[in-house]
Amino acid sequence: MPKILVVDDEEHIRLLYSEELKEAGYEVITAENGFKLLEKIEEEKPDLVVLDIKMVDYNGLDILQDIRNHFYDLPVILSTAYDTFKEDMKSIAADFYVVKSFDLTELKKKIAMALETRLPG
Amino acid sequence: MAFYEENPGQITGADIVVGIPTANEVESIAVTTARVDKGLSEYFPGMRCVIIDCDNHSSDGTREAFFAAPGTTPRLYISTEPGVGGKGRNIVNFFQRARQLDPKALIILEADIKNISPVWIRNLGTPILKGAGFVCPLYVRHKYEATLTSSIIYPLFRCLYGRRVRQCNVGVYGFSPKLLDSYLNPPFWSEMLDNYGADIWMANVALASRLPVVQAIMGSPKVHRLKDSYLHLPVFFHEVVGTIFDLMQVYQDFWKQVKWSKPTALFGTDLQEVETPLPVDMNTKRLHEMFIEGFDNYYGLWEQVYGPMVVPKLQEIRSIGLQHFSFPTQTWMTILFDSAVAYRWMSPAERKNLLDGLLPLYLGKVLSYVKKTERMSLQQAEDYIENECMIFEENKPYILKVWTKGEGG
Numbered sequence: 034m035p036k037i038l039v040v041d042d043e044e045h046i047r048l049l050y051s052e053e054l055k056e057a058g059y060e061v062i063t064a065e066n067g068f069k070l071l072e073k074i075e076e077e078k079p080d081l082v083v084l085d086i087k088m089v090d091y092n093g094l095d096i097l098q099d100i101r102n103h104f105y106d107l108p109v110i111l112s113t114a115y116d117t118f119k120e121d122m123k124s125i126a127a128d129f130y131v132v133k134s135f136d137l138t139e140l141k142k143k144i145a146m147a148l149e150t151r152l153p154g
Numbered sequence: 155m156a157f158y159e160e161n162p163g164q165i166t167g168a169d170i171v172v173g174i175p176t177a178n179e180v181e182s183i184a185v186t187t188a189r190v191d192k193g194l195s196e197y198f199p200g201m202r203c204v205i206i207d208c209d210n211h212s213s214d215g216t217r218e219a220f221f222a223a224p225g226t227t228p229r230l231y232i233s234t235e236p237g238v239g240g241k242g243r244n245i246v247n248f249f250q251r252a253r254q255l256d257p258k259a260l261i262i263l264e265a266d267i268k269n270i271s272p273v274w275i276r277n278l279g280t281p282i283l284k285g286a287g288f289v290c291p292l293y294v295r296h297k298y299e300a301t302l303t304s305s306i307i308y309p310l311f312r313c314l315y316g317r318r319v320r321q322c323n324v325g326v327y328g329f330s331p332k333l334l335d336s337y338l339n340p341p342f343w344s345e346m347l348d349n350y351g352a353d354i355w356m357a358n359v360a361l362a363s364r365l366p367v368v369q370a371i372m373g374s375p376k377v378h379r380l381k382d383s384y385l386h387l388p389v390f391f392h393e394v395v396g397t398i399f400d401l402m403q404v405y406q407d408f409w410k411q412v413k414w415s416k417p418t419a420l421f422g423t424d425l426q427e428v429e430t431p432l433p434v435d436m437n438t439k440r441l442h443e444m445f446i447e448g449f450d451n452y453y454g455l456w457e458q459v460y461g462p463m464v465v466p467k468l469q470e471i472r473s474i475g476l477q478h479f480s481f482p483t484q485t486w487m488t489i490l491f492d493s494a495v496a497y498r499w500m501s502p503a504e505r506k507n508l509l510d511g512l513l514p515l516y517l518g519k520v521l522s523y524v525k526k527t528e529r530m531s532l533q534q535a536e537d538y539i540e541n542e543c544m545i546f547e548e549n550k551p552y553i554l555k556v557w558t559k560g561e562g563g
Binding site: 098101102105106108119120122123125126127128146147149150151152153154 | 292316317318320364366369371408411412413414415416417418419420423533536537
């Protein structure tokens with residue numbers, strides 16, 4: 034069962050994503066911010082990260098750079114309330130992005146695509 | 155090996171080796187060398203660095219200007235024999251000479267860039283020293299700049315090799331000694347690589363090498379001393395697209411396994427000041443004329459090469475007229491994939507004709523892109539290209555299906 038790490042400082046989003054993604058057949062772990070996130074990834078070895086861009090005290094795009102530099106091929110999906118983040122070039126290091134919604138259809142579609150991405154070697 | 159060498163410092167080893175291919179570049183080699191020297195001294199103090207001018211036996215004083223340029227980094231000059239030209243020869247000489255220096259990182263540049271900045275050297279070299287295999291720059295570009303990349307190279311490479319590297323055909327790269335070994339033992343070489351095909355060959359081999367790729371944000375455009383986009387377009391188009399099609403055969407076992415695409419890591423996100431792109435004018439009337447002229451010259455070829463869905467669609471596109479001109483991405487993708495398959499089984503003369511016939515279609519696709527994005531911001535135009543890339547990726551099963559046509563018989 035693929036393991037997904039949801040990083041979001043809003044508790045109701047973590048709960049919503051956890052419940053829905055567990056129902057969809059994923060194992061879900063959560064983090065409320067970027068504090069010691071790289072250690073958590075190293076320890077838990079998730080198959081994919083869903084990352085909030087705007088968190089109190091943490092910039093998701095900076096966290097994305099850290100993740101990409103340490104875990105080169107770990108899929109990261111940015112979760113955001115607005116798509117203005119695309120003006121920041123750091124965002125191109127993400128596999129996909131989704132606009133936050135209570136309907137997780139798009140998120141689930143992007144998770145499935147990211148998990149089935151295959152590169153030789 | 156190079157025909158001629160000057161190594162006044164008796165250099166036998168280096169940590170970072172920077173190569174500058176030249177052919178009569180007396181006007182720019184000194185400035186380029188001085189800025190490379192500044193970048194190496196500022197960002198890599200304490201490391202053993204060398205700058206190599208890989209020349210085509212220039213007769214205009216390039217060699218003298220290279221050695222006379224200000225700076226303290228040791229220099230080495232190598233050259234092809236008189237009468238042997240082409241960038242490909244220079245880069246092969248660079249690879250061979252650089253290997254003897256046992257470097258930890260390599261950078262290759264272009265001599266005629268007017269605005270090369272020392273920070274470019276940092277951005278191309280640092281990721282390699284941190285473990286990357288290939289660094290490709292991300293220059294500030296206008297939405298109409300490098301349309302061959304936006305229309306063919308980027309969507310095809312994403313779909314085939316699974317990495318989202320936005321500006322593959324720039325001729326300025328950082329790379330690791332491991333990738334250098336791949337360049338020194340090439341799975342493929344052709345005359346096209348002597349000139350315009352060399353850059354895309356380097357990027358293509360890198361993407362198929364399974365080494366980590368980093369895109370480096372350069373913070374500025376790449377401004378060449380002399381540039382006429384249309385002057386060499388047919389030859390440029392032939393050599394770049396022909397090289398991609400040639401390498402599709404070489405790396406078919408690789409790209410057949412790729413599904414969807416992945417981003418790369420980024421470097422240079424700390425650059426505070428990012429310049430605005432230089433304006434690019436597009437002559438839509440001329441693009442439309444060249445597309446229409448293609449019907450007079452290549453319609454028979456198109457009927458032979460492209461499927462029954464494509465040719466009527468091309469007639470439909472022709473009938474639209476300039477004002478509402480539109481070239482659907484689905485049709486363009488089918489044309490590119492069908493062209494790659496046809497190229498596979500053709501003689502050299504037939505391949506030339508195929509690429510001649512593909513050029514007006516490409517110009518039609520460029521015209522369509524210009525029309526669609528004329529009121530868009532740069533970011534919106536990028537989103538448009540991203541959507542086009544997704545259409546290519548979603549249709550990967552099509553190329554997998556048609557690729558095997560003609561096999562076994």
